[in-house]
Amino acid sequence: MSRRGWATLVLHLGNLLPAAPVALVGASLVGALWGEQGGDGVLWKPGGAYLLETLRLLAPTGGALAWMAPWYLLLWVVTGVVPQGLALGLLGARADEAPWGRGWRAVPALVVVLGASLLGRVVALALCLLAARALGASLSRFSDPVRFWGLAPLVLIALGLLGVIQALQDLAAAAAVRREERGPGALLTALEVLHRRPWAALGPWAWRAALAWGLLGGAALVGELGGGALLRQGALLAACWLRVGWWCRALGLIDGAPDPRERPPTSER
Amino acid sequence: MNLSPLLARGLAAGLALALLLGSSRALAADPPAASASAPIQRRSPPFLAPLPSGAAPLPPALSSPPPPVHRTRLVVRLDPVAHTLQAQGQVTWTNRSQRPVHDTFWHLYLNAFQHPRTAFLRSRLGEGRGDQLPSTWGRIKLTRLAVRSPDEAPSRAVDLLPSLAPHSPDDPDDQTDLRAPLPAPCQPQQSLVFDLAFEASLPSLVERTGFLENFHMVGQWFPKLARLRDDGTWSHFPFLRLSEFDADFGDYDITIEAPPAYVVGATGVRAEERTENGVRATRFLQEGVHDFAWTAWDQFLERTETLDGVPVRALYPRGHEPAVRRQLDGLRVAIPCMRRRLGPYPYASLTLVQPPAGAGEAGGMEYPTLITTGGPWYGPPWLRTAEAVAVHEYGHQYFYGLLASDEHRHPFLDEGLNTLVEGLCLREGHGDGSLLAAPGLSLDFLEAGRWMGLGAGHDHAIAHGAASFPTAGHYGRLAYFRTATLLATLRGAFGEAPFDEALQRYAQAFRFRHPEPADLVAALGQVDPALAVALDDGLSRRGWIDFAVTAFQPGWTVIARRGSLRLPVTVRLRFVDGTTRDERWDGTSEWVRFDINEPAELQAVEVDPEQRILLDEDRSNNARSRERTRVGRATLERGLFWGGLLGRLLAP
Numbered sequence A: 001m002s003r004r005g006w007a008t009l010v011l012h013l014g015n016l017l018p019a020a021p022v023a024l025v026g027a028s029l030v031g032a033l034w035g036e037q038g039g040d041g042v043l044w045k046p047g048g049a050y051l052l053e054t055l056r057l058l059a060p061t062g063g064a065l066a067w068m069a070p071w072y073l074l075l076w077v078v079t080g081v082v083p084q085g086l087a088l089g090l091l092g093a094r095a096d097e098a099p100w101g102r103g104w105r106a107v108p109a110l111v112v113v114l115g116a117s118l119l120g121r122v123v124a125l126a127l128c129l130l131a132a133r134a135l136g137a138s139l140s141r142f143s144d145p146v147r148f149w150g151l152a153p154l155v156l157i158a159l160g161l162l163g164v165i166q167a168l169q170d171l172a173a174a175a176a177v178r179r180e181e182r183g184p185g186a187l188l189t190a191l192e193v194l195h196r197r198p199w200a201a202l203g204p205w206a207w208r209a210a211l212a213w214g215l216l217g218g219a220a221l222v223g224e225l226g227g228g229a230l231l232r233q234g235a236l237l238a239a240c241w242l243r244v245g246w247w248c249r250a251l252g253l254i255d256g257a258p259d260p261r262e263r264p265p266t267s268e269r
Numbered sequence B: 001m002n003l004s005p006l007l008a009r010g011l012a013a014g015l016a017l018a019l020l021l022g023s024s025r026a027l028a029a030d031p032p033a034a035s036a037s038a039p040i041q042r043r044s045p046p047f048l049a050p051l052p053s054g055a056a057p058l059p060p061a062l063s064s065p066p067p068p069v070h071r072t073r074l075v076v077r078l079d080p081v082a083h084t085l086q087a088q089g090q091v092t093w094t095n096r097s098q099r100p101v102h103d104t105f106w107h108l109y110l111n112a113f114q115h116p117r118t119a120f121l122r123s124r125l126g127e128g129r130g131d132q133l134p135s136t137w138g139r140i141k142l143t144r145l146a147v148r149s150p151d152e153a154p155s156r157a158v159d160l161l162p163s164l165a166p167h168s169p170d171d172p173d174d175q176t177d178l179r180a181p182l183p184a185p186c187q188p189q190q191s192l193v194f195d196l197a198f199e200a201s202l203p204s205l206v207e208r209t210g211f212l213e214n215f216h217m218v219g220q221w222f223p224k225l226a227r228l229r230d231d232g233t234w235s236h237f238p239f240l241r242l243s244e245f246d247a248d249f250g251d252y253d254i255t256i257e258a259p260p261a262y263v264v265g266a267t268g269v270r271a272e273e274r275t276e277n278g279v280r281a282t283r284f285l286q287e288g289v290h291d292f293a294w295t296a297w298d299q300f301l302e303r304t305e306t307l308d309g310v311p312v313r314a315l316y317p318r319g320h321e322p323a324v325r326r327q328l329d330g331l332r333v334a335i336p337c338m339r340r341r342l343g344p345y346p347y348a349s350l351t352l353v354q355p356p357a358g359a360g361e362a363g364g365m366e367y368p369t370l371i372t373t374g375g376p377w378y379g380p381p382w383l384r385t386a387e388a389v390a391v392h393e394y395g396h397q398y399f400y401g402l403l404a405s406d407e408h409r410h411p412f413l414d415e416g417l418n419t420l421v422e423g424l425c426l427r428e429g430h431g432d433g434s435l436l437a438a439p440g441l442s443l444d445f446l447e448a449g450r451w452m453g454l455g456a457g458h459d460h461a462i463a464h465g466a467a468s469f470p471t472a473g474h475y476g477r478l479a480y481f482r483t484a485t486l487l488a489t490l491r492g493a494f495g496e497a498p499f500d501e502a503l504q505r506y507a508q509a510f511r512f513r514h515p516e517p518a519d520l521v522a523a524l525g526q527v528d529p530a531l532a533v534a535l536d537d538g539l540s541r542r543g544w545i546d547f548a549v550t551a552f553q554p555g556w557t558v559i560a561r562r563g564s565l566r567l568p569v570t571v572r573l574r575f576v577d578g579t580t581r582d583e584r585w586d587g588t589s590e591w592v593r594f595d596i597n598e599p600a601e602l603q604a605v606e607v608d609p610e611q612r613i614l615l616d617e618d619r620s621n622n623a624r625s626r627e628r629t630r631v632g633r634a635t636l637e638r639g640l641f642w643g644g645l646l647g648r649l650l651a652p
């Protein structure tokens, strides 16, 4: 298998691993409820009698575990840098180099990059919310649909901002792995790449992201109508493949950027 | 009223889990295979108590309203800037009871909003509606209340104002229930004329009534005579948070004066409209109803349609066409559905009011021939909440409107029966997806309501007065959803067709009357005496039920009926040779044991395989099998997918 194939697999497994215990607990609980009534096939019977009964009977269990959810999600997010680093390491290692070391070494920098990205997302969303409040107030004399559609551009702006931040984060991650830069340096490199070649950076990211989410959304919907498992798991794998494709591109962009040692002193830390 | 927010909130919490627990798509229920000829011996402990039998005969059906108890004629002027009303007129009232009457009781509901210490505003009942204080207080003040006989001139009327006194027991702060002694006893069938005039200030919208900017929803706005029962006692009570109303049928003749820019909608038929001196007066007439509500707003758009012969006038804010179209779609199904189930809608108009955004407290409410809906201008097409609110409020034209039960003492009689019929009519319109129909997922309204209904069944009986529920949540779960779940259970257990026929007989017999819980038990009990016993137990004594397979061996199995309700149920026995046999168990004993004397041994047993017993507290113990799945594989796969999706969203 090519390095790109391995990277896709690493990313995919890294993605499923934290979901697995949750899914297994859920599946076991459902098995305990309906294991003697033909298994969980009953859940999607028309009218939802079994599905609603499952939710009702498991609500106390869910409620008791709910306190863990934010912590588990945080852990999920932070540990996500490991498969990211390993996959980028596979893609960014030189031919004569062992494939894992570079990725491992980049993990601390990737955590910094992730932190900056999360902060950026929070700020971007907060700004959009403030703008929505102001705009909503100024549209208050219009009818409800006008207000709704008047706010729609802000949703697009918010999505665009989140996209740019995601692309920047990936570029910085690529810099951290390829050039073994530390977090702030990697972020600066990413900004520089985005500044110099914005369309070359955002274009390949955007179409792949749009395609990936289109596939995932389509699988979620169409999977309910038939052929579910194959479609859904295939879409997850394809989304990882697309992401890895973009990372290859990001590594190339980093290679094309000026070396940090050649940067003018003002941009040094 | 409508409590769908409660249902929606419960549902939203559930749906999040649903996505995680997903599974493969719909499997049709296995049809029973040709029945095995295995001789099955049945054993159960002796039956403990004999069931009562025989039911009271129902009164003859009335095809038109009985002679009115009152004729109410009022002229009311709205000042839409000050949000005040000025009105005067007469109430001609007849003592239709069998006893002389010495005093009268008047409800001045708007006084519930005059300060924070009223019985209404000081009750804090948690989840539900109307828990906030108004930003502008409301009140009503009688400036004239005088009584005379119909042949006397108004000048000879006896002033009742000096003797008018609050009558909310031990509650000096509440002025919503007032007593006015009569100068002389009023004999049965004798009529009196009350001349009255009053001024009222509308509150900012609290619950059901008030204003938001120029929008006015005017309910419970006039001094309203309490209902005189047949035995000469008055049904009167202070206005409380959870309590609705109880009133006598009468004829209303109301003229509403408002600036010409205002669109006015009201109970009854528009009979006359004229504009003089910059004021437009619209006269509304309606016979055979027990309340009158109206709305006025200078922004209303209007749409009229005739649905199943009923002229419907929809009033709604700009941009709310999509919601109103769906509400009318709901009525398109509900009007014929309820005609078939409960008898024809007898009035010549129906007005549907969709309040503007921010005026949600005016929405989801029923008045005779006028309903208010609500919700956002647009909702996801797969969720039926817009249809459901219209169907619910229209259903109240029967359970509340025509079957005018006492909403204060027996809220389940209107809300519970209405919730059942709402669910059945939504099912008629949308099949299995009567609450939600997304690709591969459908949820039934009554199944979702069952979740709410099972929530408080052990805490409190259903059959309580509105004032005796400890929280709004108990009221909603019990009066609405547990009642509907109990009735749907009885319908499933004793047969849908006979139940529907009995419900129709009840609806016909008590049309234009004031049915009591015993009337419902008697009417539905005609299906089966055991139904009457179960209904009474379920309503009054927290009756509950949980069928469970408690033992399972290749040659025998035991089914237990936990709880107090005794309901018949189907037990499906599946044999190793693939054959299936349905056994009917009357559920009167505490348990039943099936012994199989056949070479073919049991493969599986399932009690209530068609989920007819909605009240069954735990359906997961309803089956046992030789095969057992430990992990739901489809759930696992879907959990991985949605987890992976979340990971793609969250992880770097």
Ligand SMILES: [Zn+2]
Binding pocket: B001, B002, B003, B392, B396, B415, B418
């Ligand atoms: Zn209601």
